[in-house]
Structures are given as C-alpha cells and as structure tokens.
Amino acid sequence: MNAVRRGIRNAFRNAMRSVGVVVILAVAIALSISMLIARDAVTTKIDTVRASTGNTITVSPKGFFGFQGGGTPLTTTQINGLLNLSNVTAVQESLSEQLKSTQTSLTSPTPVGQLGQQFGGFGGSSSSTGSLGSGSSATTTAFSIPIRVIGTNSPGNAVEGGANGGGTEKLTSGSAFSPTSKADVAIVGGTLATKNTLKVGSTFSAWGTKITVVGIFNAGSTFTDSNVLMPLATVQKLASATNQVTSATVVVNNINNVAGVDKAITKKLGSVADVTSTQATVEAQLAPLNSVKTISTYTLVGSVIGAAIILLLSMLMIVRERRREVGVLKALGAPNRSIITQFISESTTFTIMGAIVGFIAGIAVSSPITSALVSASGGSASSASTSGFVRHLGGSGGFTGGSSGFTPPTGATPGAGAFRFGGLHNTVTQLHTSAGWSTLGFAFIAAIVIAALGSTVAAATIVRIRPAEVLRSE
Amino acid sequence: MLKVENLDKTFHTGAGDVHAVQNVTFNANDGEVVAIIGASGSGKSTLLSLLGLLDAPDRGSIEIDGNQLANLDAAGRTKYRSTQVGFVFQQFNLIPNLSAKENVKLALEFAHWPKEDREARAEAMLEMVGLDAGKADRRPAKLSGGEQQRVAIARAFAAQPQLILADEPTGSLDKSTGQKIISLLREAASQQKATVLVVTHDEKISQQADRRLEIEDGVLKEIA
Ligand SMILES: Nc1ncnc2c1ncn2[C@@H]1O[C@H](COP(=O)(O)OP(=O)(O)OP(=O)(O)O)[C@@H](O)[C@H]1O
Ligand SMILES: [Mg+2]
Numbered sequence: 001m002n003a004v005r006r007g008i009r010n011a012f013r014n015a016m017r018s019v020g021v022v023v024i025l026a027v028a029i030a031l032s033i034s035m036l037i038a039r040d041a042v043t044t045k046i047d048t049v050r051a052s053t054g055n056t057i058t059v060s061p062k063g064f065f066g067f068q069g070g071g072t073p074l075t076t077t078q079i080n081g082l083l084n085l086s087n088v089t090a091v092q093e094s095l096s097e098q099l100k101s102t103q104t105s106l107t108s109p110t111p112v113g114q115l116g117q118q119f120g121g122f123g124g125s126s127s128s129t130g131s132l133g134s135g136s137s138a139t140t141t142a143f144s145i146p147i148r149v150i151g152t153n154s155p156g157n158a159v160e161g162g163a164n165g166g167g168t169e170k171l172t173s174g175s176a177f178s179p180t181s182k183a184d185v186a187i188v189g190g191t192l193a194t195k196n197t198l199k200v201g202s203t204f205s206a207w208g209t210k211i212t213v214v215g216i217f218n219a220g221s222t223f224t225d226s227n228v229l230m231p232l233a234t235v236q237k238l239a240s241a242t243n244q245v246t247s248a249t250v251v252v253n254n255i256n257n258v259a260g261v262d263k264a265i266t267k268k269l270g271s272v273a274d275v276t277s278t279q280a281t282v283e284a285q286l287a288p289l290n291s292v293k294t295i296s297t298y299t300l301v302g303s304v305i306g307a308a309i310i311l312l313l314s315m316l317m318i319v320r321e322r323r324r325e326v327g328v329l330k331a332l333g334a335p336n337r338s339i340i341t342q343f344i345s346e347s348t349t350f351t352i353m354g355a356i357v358g359f360i361a362g363i364a365v366s367s368p369i370t371s372a373l374v375s376a377s378g379g380s381a382s383s384a385s386t387s388g389f390v391r392h393l394g395g396s397g398g399f400t401g402g403s404s405g406f407t408p409p410t411g412a413t414p415g416a417g418a419f420r421f422g423g424l425h426n427t428v429t430q431l432h433t434s435a436g437w438s439t440l441g442f443a444f445i446a447a448i449v450i451a452a453l454g455s456t457v458a459a460a461t462i463v464r465i466r467p468a469e470v471l472r473s474e
Numbered sequence: 475m476l477k478v479e480n481l482d483k484t485f486h487t488g489a490g491d492v493h494a495v496q497n498v499t500f501n502a503n504d505g506e507v508v509a510i511i512g513a514s515g516s517g518k519s520t521l522l523s524l525l526g527l528l529d530a531p532d533r534g535s536i537e538i539d540g541n542q543l544a545n546l547d548a549a550g551r552t553k554y555r556s557t558q559v560g561f562v563f564q565q566f567n568l569i570p571n572l573s574a575k576e577n578v579k580l581a582l583e584f585a586h587w588p589k590e591d592r593e594a595r596a597e598a599m600l601e602m603v604g605l606d607a608g609k610a611d612r613r614p615a616k617l618s619g620g621e622q623q624r625v626a627i628a629r630a631f632a633a634q635p636q637l638i639l640a641d642e643p644t645g646s647l648d649k650s651t652g653q654k655i656i657s658l659l660r661e662a663a664s665q666q667k668a669t670v671l672v673v674t675h676d677e678k679i680s681q682q683a684d685r686r687l688e689i690e691d692g693v694l695k696e697i698a
Contacts, residue, residue, distance in 0.1 A: 006572075009571060013571050325567075325569060328563075328569070329569075329580075330528075330552075330555075331526065331528055332555070332556065332561070332580060332581050332629075333553070333555035333556020333557065334556070334584050335552050335584075338584075466529070467523075467529075468529040470528075470567060471519040471522060471528070471563070471641050
C-alpha cells in the first residue's frame with residue numbers, strides 16, 4: 001500500500017470529522033459555484049444589453065421632442081461632418097415631416113377618436129392654427145390626423161426608434177430604396193397600406209407630387225406602421241426643408257469608444273444639438289447588475305479562500321493529532337516526501353468529496369441565489385434569473401423546480417454527462433453552455449488550489465516533527 | 475558489529491545545559507542482546523535515538539560493519555533507518571488503522587523490499603513472533619498488548635536490520651508477557667543475526683541479556 005492509498009484510507013479514519021470537513025468544504029464550494037453561475041448569468045445579461053443598445057449616439061436639434069418636432073433642425077452639412085470623427089463608422093440621418101390631409105391622398109389609419117375630436121374642434125374654431133385641423137373646410141368629421149413621413153438615408157433601420165431612428169423594420173413586400181436615392185418613391189407601413197389599399201407599384205400623392213410605393217414594411221406597432229419612409233433627399237426637396245435633418249444616429253465602431261465620440265460630437269456641434277448615447281442610459285440601468293457581479297466575484301474569491309482556510313486548519317489539526325504517528329513513520333525510515341504525499345492525498349480526498357457535493361449543491365442553489373441577488377439589487381434583468389441549469393446524465397431522475405430548478409432529462413441523451421443551461425434567449429443558452437463547462441473546470445481548479453494550500457502548512461509541520469519524539473513517553 | 479566511540483549529546487534548555495549522553499563508548503556483536511539500565515532521566519532513550527539516527531550526536535562516531543553513520547545527511551539517515559535499524563517502543567506504536575500484517579509490510583515498503591515478496595515476508599515474520607495466523611488482518615486495537623508488541627517486533631525485524639533498538643519493550647506489559655517478549659527478542663536476534671539493545675528498568679529482564687550496561691547521568695559503564 002503506497003502513501004496515496006494510505007492517505008485516502010486515513011480520510012475515512014474518523015467518520016464524524018470527515019463528514020464535518022466535507023460538509024463545510026461543500027458549503028464553501030457550493031457558495032463559490034453558485035456565485036460563479038450568478039456571475040456568468042449577470043455578465044451575459046450585461047453583455048447582451050450592451051451589445052443590443054450600445055454603440056449608437058443620437059443627435060437631435062436642441063429642444064426637439066420626438067415626432068412633435070421643435071427646435072431648429074440641424075443641417076446635412078453639420079451631420080455629414082460627423083463622419084470625419086474617428087471611430088465613427090456610419091451616420092444615419094432622418095428628417096421627420098408631417099403630411100397634412102390637405103397635402104396628400106392618403107388617409108391616416110389612426111382613428112380620430114377623442115383626441116381627434118378635441119383637435120378637430122380646436123382646428124375648426126381657429127383656422128389660423130390649421131396645422132392640426134383640416135384647414136379651410138373645417139368640420140369635425142372631415143378632420144384627419146396627419147401622416148408622418150420620415151426621410152432617411154438608411155432604410156432598413158429607420159423607424160423603430162421613433163424620430164430618432166435606429167430601429168429596424170421588416171419589408172413584407174417590395175424592396176427598399178437606396179440610401180442616396182432622390183426618387184419619388186416610398187416604403188409604407190403595413191397599417192397605412194391596408195387602410196389606403198396600397199400595394200407595391202401603387203401611387204399616392206404628397207406635397208403635390210406622385211409617389212410610387214416600392215415596398216411595404218412591418219415594424220410590429222400600429223403607430224410606426226402608419227408611417228411613410230422616403231429617401232432623405234426627396235423629403236428635403238418636397239417639404240421645402242433643403243439641407244435639414246431632424247435626427248441623426250451616429251454608429252460607433254466599438255462600444256468602448258462611445259463615450260469619446262459622444263464628447264467629440266458635443267464639441268463639434270456645440271449648443272445647437274442634444275447628444276445622447278443610449279449607452280449612458282443603459283449603463284445607469286446596468287449599475288445594479290454590475291454591483292451584483294462585483295458582490296458575486298468577491299463572494300466567489302472569499303469562499304474559495306474560506307474553503308482553503310478550513311481545510312488548512314483541519315489538516316493542521318489532524319497532523320498535530322497524529323504527531324506521534326508521523327514520528328513513528330519517520331523512525332521506520334519513511335522519507336518526508338512519502339509522509340507529505342500521504343497527508344496531501346488525505347486532504348485531496350476531503351476536497352474532492354467536498355467539491356462533488358458542493359458542485360451539485362451549488363448548481364441547485366445557483367438560480368435562487370441569482371434571482372435573489374438580482375431582485376435585491378433592484379435590477380430589471382429578470383431573464384438572468386431564469387437560466388435553469390439542465391443537467392443531462394443520460395438516465396432518468398432529476399426534478400423540475402420551475403424556472404429556477406433542474407429540468408429532468410427526457411431519457412438518455414447523446415451528450416451524456418454534458419452540462420447545458422436552458423435560458424430564455426438562444427444567445428443566453430449558448431453562452432451558458434460554455435459557462436457550464438468552465439464552471440466545472442473552475443470547481444476542479446479551485447479544489448486543487450484548496451487542497452494544495454491546505455496541505456502546504458501540514459507539510460511544513462510534518463517536516464518539523466522530530467522523530468526522536470517517539471521515544472518520549474507522553 | 476556495532477562500534478560506538480565518544481558519543482556526546484547535550485540539550486540546551488532554558489534551565490541550562492543537560493548532558494544527556496557523555497563520551498559513550500562501547501561495542502556489540504551481531505546476534506548479541508545488550509541490556510541498558512539506568513535511572514529515569516539518565517540518558518537511555520537519548521542514547522537509543524542517537525544510535526537509531528533519530529537525532530544527531532554533537533560528537534563521536536557510530537559504526538555498523540565498518541560504515542560510519544554519525545555524519546550522514548538527512549537522506550542517508552532516512553535510508554539507514556529504513557534498512558539498518560528497527561525500533562521497538564514501550565507504547566508499541568503500531569499504525570492504528572492498518573492491520574497487523576499491513577504494519578509489517580509498511581516497514582518493508584520503506585526499506586524498498588520487492589513488492590511481490592512483501593506479503594510472504596510479513597506473514598513469515600508474524601509467524602516467527604508467534605501471532606496467530608487468524609489475527610494477522612486485525613487492527614492493533616483488536617489485539618492484546620503482548621500481541622501488539624509481537625507485531626512491533628515482527629515489524630522491527632522485517633527488513634533484516636543490523637540493529638534493533640528496544641526502549642522499555644516490556645514496560646507496558648505484565649511480568650510473564652514481558653518475559654515472553656524478551657525471549658522472543660533473544661531468539662530473533664540470534665536467528666536474524668542482529669544486535670539488540672534493550673533499555674529496561676527491570677532487573678529480571680536485564681539479567682536475560684548477554685551483557686549489561688549501566689548509564690548514569692549520561693555516562694555509560696559495563697556491569698561485570
Ligand atoms: N529534546 C530534549 N530537550 C531537552 N532535554 C531533553 C530532551 N530529551 C531528553 N532530554 C533530557 O535529557 C535527559 C535524558 O533523557 P532521556 O529521555 O534520555 O532519559 P531516560 O533515561 O530515557 O529516562 P526514562 O527512563 O524516564 O525514559 C533528561 O534530563 C531529559 O530531560
Ligand atoms: Mg526513556
């Protein structure tokens with residue numbers, strides 16, 4: 001029997017103590033595993049949020065409020081200058097205009113309703129404010145809400161963000177116009193198209209000009225789907241807004257450069273524009289999640305250190321208790337190396353048992369802990385807590401605990417023994433797949449580090465024990 | 475053949491220096507059993523620890539079959555302890571979670587005996603000391619004191635050492651068991667051709683030795 005086997009056997013010598021040591025180690029390891037998983041979930045969520053919103057900056061005229069307009073429009077010249085700033089990859093410009101019912105053959109799909117009644121009444125009683133009313137033939141029933149026309153140089157992602165652009169729309173038929181187009185063409189929202197029975201190839205009039213429909217889009221909201229998208233140059237010409245831009249979206253090459261570009265734009269445009277990066281808003285929202293990340297990192301490190309200290313003290317206690325035995329081994333001619341190997345093997349046995357129990361427990365408690373941490377910190381990232389850990393063992397068994405528990409494997413799976421997260425989002429799922437393995441790797445490395453630390457002090461004590469002590473009666 | 479010359483060991487304690495072993499010189503032949511007697515604190519255990527290379531002497535030489543041992547390095551002392559010397563203690567000092575046989579095999583492992591021979595050698599040694607074959611797989615706690623000391627003697631002789639150092643081997647046993655242990659040591663010494671040094675308080679025990687040495691305040695002299 002070699003030193004390693006003696007060590008493993010010694011780990012079971014005192015059952016009560018072994019159970020105690022393993023349980024304490026398991027708690028520490030479970031804590032660190034769950035912190036690691038919490039950290040992964042939160043990190044993934046932060047990255048997802050950042051990636052989806054991060055690298056754009058919105059520039060609008062000072063005092064401009066969405067589709068209501070306001071402020072002095074910016075000029076194409078000013079906006080084009082932004083392309084020269086470093087780290088800027090694209091500038092999407094848009095001009096938001098209103099087509100009054102007198103200026104177009106189109107009818108707004110938005111019901112007049114109470115809002116319209118009020119505005120209609122308002123418009124009718126005072127034709128000088130006719131921008132909202134129906135002008136000279138002001139009667140309540142003839143009133144119709146104006147249609148919003150957005151001139152853009154980036155069809156494809158112009159509508160969702162409202163007047164600020166930056167959103168995405170899906171073409172359901174036809175095709176988009178080119179960014180530099182000057183043609184009298186339009187892509188119309190699905191709701192508006194239905195209301196006016198427009199198809200690709202249909203025409204309508206706007207500002208006295210015949211406009212051809214080249215595409216129909218759907219952005220998923222009745223409000224945006226009531227809009228008309230036209231080339232920027234065309235709207236500037238027809239609406240007599242030459243060189244005007246009501247909003248621009250500056251695309252930055254990297255999330256990390258957003259702050260710098262934000263400053264540069266502010267400096268360049270001065271007081272005529274409001275410069276807002278979505279990142280700033282998002283970062284503020286992410287602050288609680290970031291603090292969860294920090295807490296979990298510290299807890300993670302803390303619990304690994306804690307486990308190491310526990311094991312170290314236990315091993316120290318065990319070595320002291322077996323001081324005489326160590327002396328006997330030395331007297332029998334055991335080299336220090338062999339005795340140290342024996343104790344390392346003993347502490348490694350404790351650690352491996354603690355790691356196995358702790359790993360399973362850690363996964364079981366990680367979801368509740370993640371939810372608790374995220375909700376306690378006021379974070380809005382509820383999806384971070386819905387990442388249940390799916391464990392495929394290739395057999396039956398397992399249990400479901402709602403969104404926060406295990407999902408039982410449905411029979412044998414090819415990836416037996418693989419760990420996989422089931423999350424709400426596909427991207428999250430994918431990210432978590434690797435997190436499962438790295439978590440396992442972490443548990444393994446942490447266990448080795450803990451065992452090594454725990455054994456070092458024991459080893460130092462072993463070396464210092466004088467074999468002559470065995471001849472002294474206690 | 476053991477040759478000890480001018481061995482000195484002084485402990486420096488807070489209460490002053492203790493000259494535990496002073497200028498000790500003696501010889502012992504192979505197969506010889508030598509009793510060492512002396513009052514408590516006279517230096518008997520210290521002398522054994524020097525001879526067993528558990529501790530280093532301040533001065534002097536220890537020779538076994540012409541090999542000088544007093545100035546070996548740590549690795550050399552470890553090797554000597556595993557192959558050339560066997561200890562028998564008053565408290566038996568068997569490893570509690572190993573069986574009798576495993577305790578004997580442990581000594582063979584440290585002495586680097588060929589793996590395949592260890593089992594047979596351990597069984598032969600247990601048979602030599604008279605342990606019932608049925609008790610070879612018992613742990614020490616399930617053996618009587620006398621049986622434990624037999625196992626300890628089997629362990630001490632297992633790797634065929636030149637020198638056996640027994641510190642009060644009968645101190646924890648009753649008189650008749652003690653007698654049996656001493657005769658066992660005598661038989662083993664002549665059978666294995668090893669020198670056996672037995673430290674004892676017991677007159678009767680010491681009289682069974684081939685020779686008797688007395689130590690007083692670290693100074694050793696032969697008793698005629
Ligand atoms: N490690 C040590 N440090 C300091 N003093 C020691 C040490 N070992 C032994 N001594 C002292 O050396 C002297 C001899 O001790 P030793 O143990 O050799 O006596 P002994 O003859 O074996 O006694 P006993 O019959 O009681 O076992 C004693 O005075 C003891 O206190
Ligand atoms: Mg003594």
